[in-house]
Amino acid sequence: EAQVTQNPRYLITVTGKKLTVTCSQNMNHEYMSWYRQDPGLGLRQIYYSMNVEVTDKGDVPEGYKVSRKEKRNFPLILESPSPNQTSLYFCASSLGTGGYEQYFGPGTRLTVT
Amino acid sequence: GENVEQHPSTLSVQEGDSAVIKCTYSDSASNYFPWYKQELGKRPQLIIDIRSNVGEKKDQRIAVTLNKTAKHFSLHITETQPEDSAVYFCAARAYSGGGADGLTFGKGTHLIIQP
Numbered sequence: 001e002a003q004v005t006q007n008p009r010y011l012i013t014v015t016g017k018k019l020t021v022t023c024s025q026n027m028n029h030e031y032m033s034w035y036r037q038d039p040g041l042g043l044r045q046i047y048y049s050m051n052v053e054v055t056d057k058g059d060v061p062e063g064y065k066v067s068r069k070e071k072r073n074f075p076l077i078l079e080s081p082s083p084n085q086t087s088l089y090f091c092a093s094s095l096g097t098g099g100y101e102q103y104f105g106p107g108t109r110l111t112v113t
Numbered sequence: 114g115e116n117v118e119q120h121p122s123t124l125s126v127q128e129g130d131s132a133v134i135k136c137t138y139s140d141s142a143s144n145y146f147p148w149y150k151q152e153l154g155k156r157p158q159l160i161i162d163i164r165s166n167v168g169e170k171k172d173q174r175i176a177v178t179l180n181k182t183a184k185h186f187s188l189h190i191t192e193t194q195p196e197d198s199a200v201y202f203c204a205a206r207a208y209s210g211g212g213a214d215g216l217t218f219g220k221g222t223h224l225i226i227q228p
Contacts, residue, residue, distance in 0.1 A: 033215060042119075042202060042220035043157065058215055059114065090156060099145030099164060099206055102216065104156040 002027045004105035012111045021076045023091030031094045032074040036087040081112040115140040119219025134222045136203035137185040145206035152199045198226045
C-alpha cells in the first residue's frame with residue numbers, strides 16, 4: 001500500500017531534550033516536506049527536499065533541522081525543543097515539484113513542556 | 114515569498130445548499146493551486162487542483178475557478194452533504210529564484226453543513 005508514515009504519532013517531551021520525528025514514504029517520491037499545523041494558522045512549511053541531499057528552508061525553519069540521506073526518509077530534528085514548537089506536524093511527499101499531489105502522513109502531535 | 118489569503122474562516126450552510134470558499138495569492142508566478150480537505154483528526158487530502166492554463170475545473174459536486182488577472186481562485190461545492198463538513202485549505206505553488214519551490218497554504222475554512 002502506497003503511504004507516508006510518521007513516528008511517533010504522539011510525543012510529550014521537555015524543553016531542551018533533543019528529539020527526532022521520522023518520516024518515510026514507499027512511493028519513490030522525489031519531493032518531501034514538513035509542515036506544522038497550528039489553530040488559526042493553517043499549514044506552514046518548515047523544510048522541504050527536492051531529492052537526496054537537497055534540502056531547503058520553508059516559511060518557518062527556525063529551531064528545526066532535516067536531512068535527506070535516502071530517498072524514502074526525511075527525518076525532522078529538534079535539537080533543543082521549546083514550548084512554542086508544540087504543534088501538530090505533518091510530513092508529505094510528492095512525485096516532484098511540478099504541481100503534483102502531496103500525500104500527507106498521519107501527523108505527529110508534539111507537546112513540549 | 115508567496116502569501117495566500119483564504120475567506121471565510123468559518124462557513125455554515127444548510128444541507129443541499131452550495132458553499133463557496135475564496136482565496137487570493139500574491140505571487141503572479143504561481144501556477145498550481147490545489148485544494149485539500151481535512152476531516153477532524155485526519156490528514157489533509159487533495160480534493161481538486163487547477164493549473165494556471167485553465168480557468169475552471171469540475172469533479173462531480175466540486176469545482177474550482179481561477180482568475181489569474183485578479184490572482185484569486187475559488188472552491189465551489191454544490192448540493193452539500195453532511196460528509197462535506199471539514200476544514201478546507203487552498204494552496205499556491207510558490208517559486209523562489211533558485212528554482213526550488215513549495216506550497217503555501219491558506220489558513221483554512223471550517224465548513225459546517227447544517228442538517
